[in-house]
Structures are given as C-alpha cells and as structure tokens.
Amino acid sequence: MTYTSAIIDLDGTIYRGDSLVENAAEGVRTVRKAGLSTLFVTNKPIDRREKYCEKLNALGIDCSSEDIITSATASADYLSAQHPEREIYVIGEDALVAELRAAGLKTTSDPERAGTVIASLDFGFDYQALQDALIALTENDALFVATNPDRTCPVDGGEIPDAAGMIGAIEGVTGQELDQLIGKPSNVILQMALERLGGEPERCLMIGDRLGTDIRMGNQAGMETVLPLTGVTSTADLEESDVSADHVVTDLSELAAIVENGQ
Incomplete structure (x- = not known):
C-alpha cells in the first residue's frame, strides 16, 4: 500500500503543553519527504488555528493555517x-x-x-x-x-x-x-479532512495518541492507524481497550519504517 496522505493529531502527538514531543518534528519531516500530504487535525478548540500554526512554526514544524483543522x-x-x-x-x-x-x-x-x-x-x-x-x-x-x-x-x-x-x-x-x-471521531470532521487532503482513506495514515478519538476515527474510515505512546495512552490502556491501532510506536521517529514499507 502506497500512502499518499497523513492526518496528524497535535496534543500528545506533536507537543505537550509548550514542549515539543521528542522526535515529533523528525516524524513530520519524514512523511512530508516521502511525498505525503499532511493535515493537522486537533480536537482542542481553545485557540484559533492561526495560533496553533504559530506554535508549530516556533517548534520547528513548517505550517500554514490551511494545514490545520480544529474542532x-x-x-x-x-x-x-x-x-x-x-x-x-x-x-x-x-x-x-x-x-x-x-x-x-x-x-x-x-x-x-x-x-x-x-x-x-x-x-x-x-x-x-x-x-x-x-x-x-x-x-x-x-x-x-x-x-x-x-x-x-x-x-x-x-x-x-x-x-x-x-x-x-x-x-x-x-x-x-x-x-x-463535530470533532474526532465523528464523520463530520473526518469528511472535512478527507476533502481537504483528497485521495482514498485507505492510503491515508491516521497518527494520534488517543484510542477513542484518533484511532477510532482512523479505523472507522479504513485508514492505517499509528498510535505513539507519547500522550494519554499507556500500554495498560492498550490491553484494556476494544480499540486497537495498526501500529503502536514509542514516538514518531518510527514513522520512517512504516512509510518505507508502504512505498
């Protein structure tokens, strides 16, 4: 399967508070270098998307307002x-x-x-x-x-x-x-994201740290799901949940192998 796009969560996946998650910027660069269109989709509604964009740029991740959908x-x-x-x-x-x-x-x-x-x-x-x-x-x-x-x-x-x-x-x-x-895992925000990215959901990576929102939405859409253990989900949560990801990774540095296998 050749991946053409990636939906990426923010809180717990790219950063926690004001701190960049280790290897998160590297992971974003990896998927972009492989030619995947990227879209950041966050359930957090407390700032306007321009502010999220400023934050990502300050953390070393290139971003424009059109790269972000918030709830x-x-x-x-x-x-x-x-x-x-x-x-x-x-x-x-x-x-x-x-x-x-x-x-x-x-x-x-x-x-x-x-x-x-x-x-x-x-x-x-x-x-x-x-x-x-x-x-x-x-x-x-x-x-x-x-x-x-x-x-x-x-x-x-x-x-x-x-x-x-x-x-x-x-x-x-x-x-x-x-x-x-409206937000993840609903079909409302899912369809908005897919329309923005184009392409088939089966060729899209869903990358996020929360089983009940990020991974559930990706699974429902038929995406390849990636859960980094950098946010709210622990290994104990994985064992207890009825939702499972296709890939569980320590952090986004492991995206390189996933993307390479999908080329």
Whole structure:
C-alpha cells in the first residue's frame, strides 16, 4: 500500500503543553519527504488555528493555517452549512466564539434566543451556564452539539479536564444526549479532512495518541492507524481497550519504517 496522505493529531502527538514531543518534528519531516500530504487535525478548540500554526512554526514544524483543522473551525463550518439561521449559545472559550462569528454565525448569551447550544472546553464553566443550557435545550428545543468528546487533554506534567466534563454536566441536568458531535471521531470532521487532503482513506495514515478519538476515527474510515505512546495512552490502556491501532510506536521517529514499507 502506497500512502499518499497523513492526518496528524497535535496534543500528545506533536507537543505537550509548550514542549515539543521528542522526535515529533523528525516524524513530520519524514512523511512530508516521502511525498505525503499532511493535515493537522486537533480536537482542542481553545485557540484559533492561526495560533496553533504559530506554535508549530516556533517548534520547528513548517505550517500554514490551511494545514490545520480544529474542532472549532469544523464546528463553524458544519453549523454555517447545516443551521446558518440558528443563534448559538456557546459554552466554550473566546476562540470558539471567534471561529463561529468568522463563519457568519450569530452567537447569543440569551438562552431563550438560542437555536443551538454548543458545548466545549470552558475554563469558566459555571452554574449559570448550566442553567442557561437547561433553558435552551428543554424550553427552547435547541440543537445540542459539541466540539469534541475528550475527557482530558495532555499538558506538561499531566492532564487537565476537557469538554466531556461540560457535555456530561449538561446531559445529566437536561436528560438530553448530543444531537451532533463535530470533532474526532465523528464523520463530520473526518469528511472535512478527507476533502481537504483528497485521495482514498485507505492510503491515508491516521497518527494520534488517543484510542477513542484518533484511532477510532482512523479505523472507522479504513485508514492505517499509528498510535505513539507519547500522550494519554499507556500500554495498560492498550490491553484494556476494544480499540486497537495498526501500529503502536514509542514516538514518531518510527514513522520512517512504516512509510518505507508502504512505498
């Protein structure tokens, strides 16, 4: 099988916090040198993609804004295409609001005006937001969507709570499940990535550190999946999970052998 493209995760795969993961830049250079088109796809919605691009360039990985899809940009694209008329109540950071507005969508702080509630990682999540979500979803019959399902996010020295905490709180109070998940492993962000890259999914490498999002999405699409043990997944997790990767590697330096075997 000759690989033509690669989807690469960021947090836990390329960097942790502000620190470059060992051999990550080497791995990216390897796949690019082999002629693979590369696209960085992250579930983290707390910065605009230009900032992620600046970070990658500062870490020695060449990047332009078109090389990145975030769960925030994917959410903006999805909602502008499917529900452009709905005002959106945002549980999330300023970057998510900015991406939604950049796509021509209108946000609101009034739950009675909200046609959509979007849940995401929100460092200021509080009781008022939970109350507003309850009103919008149960009294206003709003659409309930979320940027990403991650329980935690890897950072320097450990992990922090992620969007699953906000989603779970809202589901627990309202009794309603998500109408649509946008980020990995959903088909929404998958199709956006494949359209950007072109080519067949069977010739695409999916490289990421999380079994439930990166590897699950890659497996569902028929991609060749690569899991580096540099992020949230341990060898013990591999034994307990019902999701498995085609390749488990110590870090991205091992991509050279995978790509070579695929040529």
